[in-house]
Amino acid sequence: MSIAAKKRVFASPASLTDNKFHFCPGCHHGLVHRLAAETIDYYDLSSKAIGVIGVGCGVFLYDYLAIDCCESPHGRAPAVATGIKRSNPDSFVVTYQGDGDLAAIGTSEIIHAANRQESITIIFVNNSVYGMTGGQMAPTTLPGQKTTTTPAGRQPVGDGYPINVAELISTLKGTAFAARVACHSHTHIRTARKAMRRAFQAQIEKRGLGLIELLSACPTNWRMTPQQSVRRLEAEMINTFPLGTYKDF
Amino acid sequence: MTEKQLLKGSVALAQGAIDAGCRYYFGYPITPQNDIPEYLSAALPAVGGVFIQAESELASINMVLGAAASGKMAMTSSSGPGISLMQEGLSYLAGSELPAVVVNITRSGPGLGGIAPTQGDYMQATRGGGHGDYRLIVLAPNSAQEMYDLAGEAFRLAFKYRNPAMILGDAILGQMKEPVMLREALSPPQNSPWALSGAKDRQPRLVKSLYLKDGEMTVHNLKLLDKYKALQEKEVKVEIDCPTRCDLIVVAFGSCSRIARTAVDRACLQGLKVGLVRPISLFPFPEKAVREEAQKAGRVLVVEMNTGQMLEDVKLACNGNSEVYFKSYPGGAVPTPEEIEKEIEVIVGKGGLRHVNSS
Amino acid sequence: MGRVAVKEERCKGCGYCLEVCKEGNLYLDSTRRNRSGYSVATFSEDKVCSGCALCAEICPDVALEVYR
Numbered sequence: 001m002s003i004a005a006k007k008r009v010f011a012s013p014a015s016l017t018d019n020k021f022h023f024c025p026g027c028h029h030g031l032v033h034r035l036a037a038e039t040i041d042y043y044d045l046s047s048k049a050i051g052v053i054g055v056g057c058g059v060f061l062y063d064y065l066a067i068d069c070c071e072s073p074h075g076r077a078p079a080v081a082t083g084i085k086r087s088n089p090d091s092f093v094v095t096y097q098g099d100g101d102l103a104a105i106g107t108s109e110i111i112h113a114a115n116r117q118e119s120i121t122i123i124f125v126n127n128s129v130y131g132m133t134g135g136q137m138a139p140t141t142l143p144g145q146k147t148t149t150t151p152a153g154r155q156p157v158g159d160g161y162p163i164n165v166a167e168l169i170s171t172l173k174g175t176a177f178a179a180r181v182a183c184h185s186h187t188h189i190r191t192a193r194k195a196m197r198r199a200f201q202a203q204i205e206k207r208g209l210g211l212i213e214l215l216s217a218c219p220t221n222w223r224m225t226p227q228q229s230v231r232r233l234e235a236e237m238i239n240t241f242p243l244g245t246y247k248d249f
Numbered sequence: 250m251t252e253k254q255l256l257k258g259s260v261a262l263a264q265g266a267i268d269a270g271c272r273y274y275f276g277y278p279i280t281p282q283n284d285i286p287e288y289l290s291a292a293l294p295a296v297g298g299v300f301i302q303a304e305s306e307l308a309s310i311n312m313v314l315g316a317a318a319s320g321k322m323a324m325t326s327s328s329g330p331g332i333s334l335m336q337e338g339l340s341y342l343a344g345s346e347l348p349a350v351v352v353n354i355t356r357s358g359p360g361l362g363g364i365a366p367t368q369g370d371y372m373q374a375t376r377g378g379g380h381g382d383y384r385l386i387v388l389a390p391n392s393a394q395e396m397y398d399l400a401g402e403a404f405r406l407a408f409k410y411r412n413p414a415m416i417l418g419d420a421i422l423g424q425m426k427e428p429v430m431l432r433e434a435l436s437p438p439q440n441s442p443w444a445l446s447g448a449k450d451r452q453p454r455l456v457k458s459l460y461l462k463d464g465e466m467t468v469h470n471l472k473l474l475d476k477y478k479a480l481q482e483k484e485v486k487v488e489i490d491c492p493t494r495c496d497l498i499v500v501a502f503g504s505c506s507r508i509a510r511t512a513v514d515r516a517c518l519q520g521l522k523v524g525l526v527r528p529i530s531l532f533p534f535p536e537k538a539v540r541e542e543a544q545k546a547g548r549v550l551v552v553e554m555n556t557g558q559m560l561e562d563v564k565l566a567c568n569g570n571s572e573v574y575f576k577s578y579p580g581g582a583v584p585t586p587e588e589i590e591k592e593i594e595v596i597v598g599k600g601g602l603r604h605v606n607s608s
Numbered sequence: 609m610g611r612v613a614v615k616e617e618r619c620k621g622c623g624y625c626l627e628v629c630k631e632g633n634l635y636l637d638s639t640r641r642n643r644s645g646y647s648v649a650t651f652s653e654d655k656v657c658s659g660c661a662l663c664a665e666i667c668p669d670v671a672l673e674v675y676r
Contacts, residue, residue, distance in 0.1 A: 003611055006675035010664035021669055025620035025646065030668040048447035052315070062455045068445040070318045070456040073341050076311035079303070083315020083323065084445065086299045087273050091319075091447050109311070112304035186628060186665045219622075226622040 013037040015046045019063045026226025028183040028216035029057055032125055033064050035189070036094070039196045040067065043204060049092045052081040054101035057131040061096050075106025078113035081120045092203060094121040100130045103139040103163045110169065114209040117174030121203045122211040123196075124165060126180075127218040128237060135221035139163045142240050147221070162240050166213040170246035176208035177201075179245040182215040182238065184230040191243075198248060207249050215241055253430050258396040259284035259423040262352060262416065263292065265400030266324055270437040271350070272298030273323035275312035277305055277331060281364045281420040282354035285326040306331040310338030310351070317347040318456045320444025322404055322437055326352035329362060329370055332378075339413055340379030343473070344458030346443075348407035350400065351385075352416045354423045357581045365581025366419035366504055371558035374417050375532045382470050384477050386414035387531040388486070389502045393427035395529075401435075406484060408438060410476050417531060419554070421504035421583070480533045487535035491524025492517070495546040496602045497593060498524045500539060500563050501553065502531060505584065509552050512589035521601045523593055531559070536566040543571040548596060552589055554578045610659020610676045612651040618671035621646040625663035625672060633657050 012018075016037040021030040040049050049067040053059055055074040062069035072080035077095035085093040102110050102124050113120065129147055130136040136149040140162050144153040154160075170178035177199050181192035195212050202210030215237050217229035224232060256264065263285050266274075274289045286302065293300045299316075303309040309325045316323035327335060332353045342349055353374065357367035374387045386406050388399045396418065403414040440446075445454055460466040488506075490513075491498055501509035506527040516523045526542050528535045543549045543563075549571050551560045556579045564573050576592050578584050612634065619642060625634050626649065637650040649671065651657075659676030 003613060003675050006611060008673060009610075009659055009676045010661040010672070010674035012670045012673070016670060020618050023668070026622035026624065026668065028668050030670060031666075034668075034670050047449035050319075050445050050447060059459060062453070062457070066448065066453050068448050068454045070315065070445055071341075071345065071459060072311060072314070073337050076307065076314075076338070079308040079311035080315040080318070082301070082308075083273070083275065083312035083317070084319050085315075086301065086312075087316035087321040087323065088319040088446060091445075108304055109308055112308065116301075183668075186662045189665055226624060227627065230624070 013041045015040040015066050017064055017066050021064065022060060023057065024220040026217060026219040026229055028127070028214070029125060031183050031189065032123065032214050032216065033061065035193055035196050036096070036123055037065055038193065039200050040065070042197065043200055045092045048090060049094060050084055052077045052084065052093060052095040054095065054097035054106070056098035056101050058096045058098060058125060075101050075104070076109055077101065077106065078109040078118070078120065078122065082113055082116070082118050085118060085120050094123060096123045097125070098131065099126045099128065099138045099140040103165050111172065114169050114172040114175045117208040119203045119206045120209055121199050122209065124211060124213045125216050126165065126213050126241065127216040129218050129221045131218050131221055142236060164241060166211065166246050169211050174208050175211065175247050176249050177210035178247045180213040180215065180241055180243050182233060182243055184217060184233045195245065202249065251430060251432055253428050255426055256393055256397070256429045257284060257424060257426050258393045258418065259354065260288050261393040261397040261429045262400045263288045264431065265397035266350065266404065267292060267296060268432060268434040269322065269401035269404040270435045271322040271324050271404060272296065272437050273316040273321050274298070274325065275301045275303050275309045275323065276325045276327065277303050277309050279328045279331045281356060281423055282326050282328050282352065284423060285352060306334035307337065310335040313349045314338055314342055314347060317342065317349045318345070318445050320438060320441035320446070324350040324352065326354065328354050328356045329358045332370065332373065336379035339385065340381050340383065341458055342413040343377070343383035343385070344381060345456050346411040347413070347456065348411050349413045350403045350407055350416065351413060352418065355417065355419045357579070363581045364420065366421045366554060366583055367579070367581055368419065368503060368505060368554040368558065369579065370417065371531065371555060374415050375534065383473055384532050386410065386412055386480060387417055388414065389417045389529060389531050390422060391503050391506045391527065393425060393429050396422055397429045397431070410480060412476060417503065419504050484530060485533045485535045485538070486529035487538045488527040488529060489538055489542060491526065491542050491546070492522050494522055495524045495542070496522040496597045497548040497550055498526050498542045498546045499550045499552060499589070499593070500526045500528070500559070501551070502528045502559060505552055505554050508584050508586055509589055511586035512593060515586060515590050516593045521593060521597055523597065528559070534562045536562070539563055539566040540568070543567045546571070548572045548574065550574045550576065550592060550596060552576045552584060554583065610657035610674060612657065612663060613673040613675065614649050614651060615671045615673070616642045616648045618669045619646060619648040620644070620669055621648055622668065624666045624668065625649050628662045628666050631655055631657060634663055
């Protein structure tokens with residue numbers, strides 16, 4: 001039977017453009033982009049969504065999502081998103097930030113945006129390393145993890161401990177939704193899809209800030225094959241960053 | 250409706266912004282400009298606007314960036330140390346070609362400095378201040394009326410040129426109460442063709458300042474340069490009051506120009522031939538006016554409440570063709586009219602210069 | 609019976625889809641490379657495909673479409 005006679009059961013979401021991702025092989029940013037696009041389509045938000053893009057590997061989001069987008073300075077996406085949402089309350093505002101952007105330079109902005117109960121959605125990609133700048137230590141780098149700036153492995157005393165963002169943000173009263181999910185298997189991806197919807201739903205219902213943290217692989221900067229990297233994600237990252245929903249409205 | 254009210258400079262500025270159509274303010278407290286956020290925290294919600302006290306100046310300027318990206322008139326205000334923190338956002342606003350107004354009610358520095366009136370942020374304001382090759386539109390009021398008027402003008406220019414604009418004031422201007430004539434209030438801007446609002450029935454829009462492809466950034470820099478050239482050609486604001494036969498021009502801006510005005514008036518009453526050139530737009534700097542008047546008089550006295558910042562622009566304008574003198578009042582020191590008058594007398598002599606070549 | 613269509617120019621040969629396919633319907637064809645130089649995932653026509661779409665679900669490059 002030819003393809004023409006069959007029913008398409010899995011296709012690229014409408015809000016995703018045809019542009020080929022610039023990400024490295026095995027990197028999960030593309031998957032997170034797809035989940036975001038799927039969720040935009042699910043809630044029919046493409047005509048009112050505004051993406052606010054942090055600095056990092058996700059900075060070209062506008063090439064891939066067919067929505068209005070605004071770049072923001074490193075770490076400031078929640079502040080930019082606040083300005084957009086407050087001046088345009090009918091829009092749907094979603095930030096896309098990495099671990100360096102959100103959990104290092106942008107800790108102040110994310111905490112206070114949550115604390116003000118801003119109705120914005122935060123997509124937070126945690127791959128435990130600085131990707132775009134070439135593999136330096138991130139605030140989420142695991143103890144002992146070698147990076148280009150922790151050549152002997154991260155020593156918590158002195159280099160700091162990994163920061164658990166979903167738990168941290170869930171403690172703030174203005175947070176409506178905070179969850180951590182993973183991208184490395186189809187079962188985890190299904191859970192991630194559900195969590196992404198809740199993070200969007202929080203804004204749709206004006207309940208407050210919704211944050212989804214996605215554990216992702218960065219094979220290039222982990223110096224691993226894609227297969228090794230998903231095994232590391234499963235075996236090591238989840239221990240430090242337990243999966244789960246920490247706040248749900 | 251137009252009416253006259255007795256207003257503090259800071260309040261005049263805040264009301265001027267509202268009357269220009271500004272509905273969004275994001276800021277962080279710092280002395281000596283707190284009258285602006287305090288006034289707007291009540292006045293903006295009353296007209297359907299939004300006031301947010303942000304967690305930092307970094308957040309403030311980026312909230313401004315977000316509202317500006319939505320095509321809205323948004324502003325923030327601060328003072329020296331806070332303005333330093335905002336430089337990141339100002340650079341992004343300039344790079345992303347977004348309109349916004351930032352008010353600097355200056356305090357002396359460097360560092361935590363002092364809160365007395367000063368003009369030490371002239372360089373930071375007129376040279377861009379943040380990273381990259383850009384300029385702000387910079388306006389320097391010298392009265393409560395101008396605090397009101399230039400707030401509106403700053404928004405008009407910011408939107409016309411899609412470039413951030415700064416109002417450079419100080420505590421004298423912020424605290425001084427004067428009668429202000431209010432003008433007819435304008436409506437907020439609607440539907441700018443570049444504004445983000447959600448891609449409904451149109452292609453998605455993008456606000457960005459990242460240009461990585463070969464040659465792209467050069468093209469962008471040259472586009473920005475065209476804008477700065479157009480500002481230089483069309484938007485220079487300067488007050489010139491020089492007698493036809495003039496031996497000396499005094500150049501001063503902001504609150505300092507008020508004191509210089511008194512000194513120049515007194516010198517003229519003595520019979521001295523002295524004029525005043527007051528830059529109102531610091532960028533674009535009134536280079537032509539300063540050059541021409543300086544050339545006619547042959548001598549220039551720059552008076553600033555800093556160690557010599559606008560002085561450099563005056564020297565560039567004169568290009569070595571006039572004698573340039575400087576009287577400095579840094580660190581919160583404020584000149585008296587007598588001091589400036591005395592300086593004028595030292596330069597032109599108590600009886601004035603004899604015009605050897607005059608008919 | 610299902611069928612997988614590979615958008616070869618999107619594929620980077622990470623191999624995630626190969627691991628997830630229970631029937632082993634996908635393989636990396638080392639004899640062919642796309643314009644970016646990657647060996648691309650290739651659908652084996654001669655095996656049975658249930659059309660479960662797990663391969664497409666796990667693909668980080670949205671390179672697979674599944675028909676059933």
